[in-house]
Amino acid sequence: xxxxxxxxxxxxxxxxxxxxxxxxxxxxxxxxxxxxxxxxxxxxxxxxxxxxxxxxxxxxxxxxxxxxxxxxxxxxxxxxxxxxxxxxxxxxxxxxxxxxxxxxxxxxxxxxxxxxxxxxxxxxxxxxxxxxxxxxxxxxxxxxxxxxxxxxxxxxxxxxxxxxxxxxxxxxxxxxxxxxxxxxxxxxxxxxxxxxxxxxxxxxxxxxxxxxxxxxxxxxxxxxxxxxxxxxxxxxxxxxxxxxxxxxxxxxxxxxxxxxxxxxxxxxxxxxxxxxxxxxxxxxxxxxxxxxxxxxx
Amino acid sequence: xxxxxxxxxxxxxxxxxxxxxxxxxxxxxxxxxxxxxxxxxxxxxxxxxxxxxxxxxxxxxxxxxxxxxxxxxxxxxxxxxxxxxxxxxxxxxxxxxxxxxxxxxxxxxxxxxxxxxxxxxxxxxxxxxxxxxxxxxxxxxxxxxxxxxxxxxxxxxxxxxxxxxxxxxxxxxxxxxxxxxxxxxxxxxxxxxxxxxxxxxxxxxxxxxxxxxxxxxxxxxxxxxxxxxxxxxxxxxxxxxxxxxxxxxxxxxxxxxxxxxxxxxxxxxxxxxxxxxxxxxxxxxxxxxxxxxxxxxxxxxxxxxxxxxxxxxxxxxxxxxxxxxxxxxxxxxxxxxxxxxxxxxxxxxxxxxxxxxxxxxxxxxxxxxxxxxxxxxxxxxxxxxxxxxxxxxxxxxxxxxxxxxxxxxxxxxxxxxxxxxxxxxxxxxxxxxxxxxxxxxxxxxxxxxxxxx
Numbered sequence: 001x002x003x004x005x006x007x008x009x010x011x012x013x014x015x016x017x018x019x020x021x022x023x024x025x026x027x028x029x030x031x032x033x034x035x036x037x038x039x040x041x042x043x044x045x046x047x048x049x050x051x052x053x054x055x056x057x058x059x060x061x062x063x064x065x066x067x068x069x070x071x072x073x074x075x076x077x078x079x080x081x082x083x084x085x086x087x088x089x090x091x092x093x094x095x096x097x098x099x100x101x102x103x104x105x106x107x108x109x110x111x112x113x114x115x116x117x118x119x120x121x122x123x124x125x126x127x128x129x130x131x132x133x134x135x136x137x138x139x140x141x142x143x144x145x146x147x148x149x150x151x152x153x154x155x156x157x158x159x160x161x162x163x164x165x166x167x168x169x170x171x172x173x174x175x176x177x178x179x180x181x182x183x184x185x186x187x188x189x190x191x192x193x194x195x196x197x198x199x200x201x202x203x204x205x206x207x208x209x210x211x212x213x214x215x216x217x218x219x220x221x222x223x224x225x226x227x228x229x230x231x232x233x234x235x236x237x238x239x240x241x242x243x244x245x246x247x248x249x250x251x252x253x254x255x256x257x258x259x260x261x262x263x264x265x266x267x268x269x270x271x272x273x274x275x276x277x278x279x280x281x282x283x284x285x286x287x288x289x290x291x292x293x294x295x296x297x
Numbered sequence: 298x299x300x301x302x303x304x305x306x307x308x309x310x311x312x313x314x315x316x317x318x319x320x321x322x323x324x325x326x327x328x329x330x331x332x333x334x335x336x337x338x339x340x341x342x343x344x345x346x347x348x349x350x351x352x353x354x355x356x357x358x359x360x361x362x363x364x365x366x367x368x369x370x371x372x373x374x375x376x377x378x379x380x381x382x383x384x385x386x387x388x389x390x391x392x393x394x395x396x397x398x399x400x401x402x403x404x405x406x407x408x409x410x411x412x413x414x415x416x417x418x419x420x421x422x423x424x425x426x427x428x429x430x431x432x433x434x435x436x437x438x439x440x441x442x443x444x445x446x447x448x449x450x451x452x453x454x455x456x457x458x459x460x461x462x463x464x465x466x467x468x469x470x471x472x473x474x475x476x477x478x479x480x481x482x483x484x485x486x487x488x489x490x491x492x493x494x495x496x497x498x499x500x501x502x503x504x505x506x507x508x509x510x511x512x513x514x515x516x517x518x519x520x521x522x523x524x525x526x527x528x529x530x531x532x533x534x535x536x537x538x539x540x541x542x543x544x545x546x547x548x549x550x551x552x553x554x555x556x557x558x559x560x561x562x563x564x565x566x567x568x569x570x571x572x573x574x575x576x577x578x579x580x581x582x583x584x585x586x587x588x589x590x591x592x593x594x595x596x597x598x599x600x601x602x603x604x605x606x607x608x609x610x611x612x613x614x615x616x617x618x619x620x621x622x623x624x625x626x627x628x629x630x631x632x633x634x635x636x637x638x639x640x641x642x643x644x645x646x647x648x649x650x651x652x653x654x655x656x657x658x659x660x661x662x663x664x665x666x667x668x669x670x671x672x673x674x675x676x677x678x679x680x681x682x683x684x685x686x687x688x689x690x691x692x693x694x695x696x697x698x699x700x701x702x703x704x705x706x707x708x709x710x711x712x713x714x715x716x717x718x719x720x721x722x723x724x725x726x727x728x729x730x731x732x733x734x735x736x737x738x739x740x741x742x743x744x745x746x747x748x749x750x
Contacts, residue, residue: 007520014512111334118605119338121536123568130570132544139519141544213540214509215566218336219533222507257513267477269513270505 019250044224051207075200235290335375347618417643431717442683467496508534584611587664
């Protein structure tokens with residue numbers, strides 16, 4: 001392989017692996033949106049809260065499995081509390097009201113995280129060696145490979161859950177048509193509670209992987225900025241869409257930065273993903289995999 | 298044993314009240330635009346903690362500066378410019394303001410016109426706009442110790458030292474990885490200039506804010522194969538740079554961080570990948586310096602320390618805060634010798650900063666030998682010729698690995714003056730005549746000294 005080709009491959013592979021990390025955050029959004037139509041802007045804050053809680057418990061001497069279990073319980077409670085205290089009272093309000101409510105929740109969670117665990121930054125070592133692996137001159141991050149595998153397992157578990165369990169079936173029914181689901185006797189509040197708990201669990205997995213990548217610090221809540229173009233591109237209600245769009249966004253922004261950046265000025269990857277997502281919106285308003293809603297007067 | 302009668306108690310209370318009233322009449326106030334929550338709280342708690350610890354030390358050990366008690370209060374900014382300005386507007390009417398110390402480039406920029414109109418010094422230690430070094434155009438702004446151009450020159454001098462001399466930089470390649478913000482971009486022209494002067498190749502690569510994803514930048518660096526990478530980062534960009542460098546096989550020992558990439562908060566999240574990383578600093582870290590030990594004894598052991606975690610004593614941001622305290626207090630002390638041992642106006646404290654000359658002997662007397670080198674502020678030079686040193690992270694602590702290095706001020710001054718002159722022209726300002734001011738000052742200073750006696 002010529003150096004130019006191997007460099008190109010390295011950029012693409014690195015981008016795809018980064019894209020998996022973006023998708024991991026996007027999945028948390030999709031879960032909530034799919035079943036309740038709420039764009040949960042607090043997902044980034046939940047990622048921060050989960051990682052900060054886990055690392056703080058470990059630093060206080062709790063064994064890693066116990067800290068993981070305790071954080072899992074805390075995140076389930078956080079998800080439940082947000083649903084009960086904020087979103088349930090606002091049911092049937094316009095989507096913008098619900099969105100603004102989650103914006104407020106994001107600030108509350110961020111403040112609570114710093115109040116409870118302090119403002120210091122923490123290292124999070126998951127025991128995954130991050131020296132690169134070399135395949136024919138192409139370096140691939142060992143950590144990113146493991147992270148991609150974990151994300152893959154998470155998606156598989158979620159898919160199995162949605163397709164093989166009664167609760168999963170109920171989720172899908174609510175996502176398809178909330179009124180019809182209500183009509184056949186499904187208890188929407190219980191399903192919404194369950195899905196907020198699930199989103200807390202996804203936040204924990206994303207928090208641990210992103211925390212190991214960036215360090216556990218306030219900026220973790222900013223990872224939502226990476227998930228938003230993924231959601232636009234993949235559709236807000238499709239887990240498969242989040243994965244595929246994550247891969248596309250990851251690879252496209254890296255290729256743009258490396259090959260287009262020097263021509264039109266560096267630092268373009270921050271906004272390039274948004275430009276790509278906006279361009280797609282013009283031709284597919286529901287994203288690549290999102291459901292197109294048809295309303296008849 | 299004398300019995301305490303109600304009358305005696307009343308008299309004692311009245312005496313205490315009188316003492317209290319007397320103390321409040323002689324106070325010098327520091328308004329603090331601190332940030333203890335939000336994304337940059339780790340740096341904010343360290344810096345403002347160190348600053349307050351030093352003010353506390355001076356009050357408890359010396360009873361203030363020549364009997365003038367130092368006071369302060371904080372307004373939370375979360376490092377946001379609009380909140381910083383709001384705190385300024387809220388606190389600016391307090392009596393006896395000595396100086397403003399926001400430790401935020403954005404807030405400092407927003408305050409320049411305001412503090413100039415209000416005639417109170419604005420201290421931007423190690424940061425701020427480079428051309429505010431020229432006190433002829435920016436009379437109230439003090440980028441003490443290090444402006445961005447001096448930092449650049451200091452880093453190039455250090456790399457030259459590693460290579461065996463400035464002439465050995467010829468043919469080398471240096472990549473500068475900078476934060477995509479006005480702060481990050483400020484040094485682009487000076488790196489280009491120094492590259493041309495010393496014959497090295499420089500490639501400047503932008504990282505978009507906040508910098509939590511840098512795969513493509515480091516792949517570009519991998520293709521470039523530079524001899525060194527200079528990290529001009531901020532916040533989360535720093536540990537991500539170190540981690541991504543490891544992923545792409547670039548050794549940490551050949552990465553040199555700038556002054557906002559040099560703290561424990563920048564390396565601890567990066568874990569093993571930060572081992573061997575070197576960064577510039579104006580103040581060494583560690584708690585072994587006499588002034589820090591005094592703070593431990595006189596402040597922390599009495600339960601009055603500002604840091605919640607004593608383990609952070611001597612950290613980079615804490616020591617920067619202590620150093621900032623030393624410089625502020627010494628400026629007040631110098632101004633008091635000129636204007637009297639009383640509460641000073643902001644303009645009088647500005648005079649103190651413009652005569653802030655701490656040589657190595659005075660630094661040692663202050664208990665700060667080894668913590669920082671020296672400072673020599675004048676009317677025209679508000680930076681004060683600060684020296685820099687370099688520290689290496691070993692996974693647990695920073696260790697100094699260089700002497701105190703002098704940036705190439707002679708090269709930088711004409712560029713700074715060109716920029717400040719353009720600023721003066723744009724804003725319709727007439728630069729001060731420092732020589733004339735100093736002559737007039739010497740005359741009136743003699744009279745003032747006689748008056749004090």
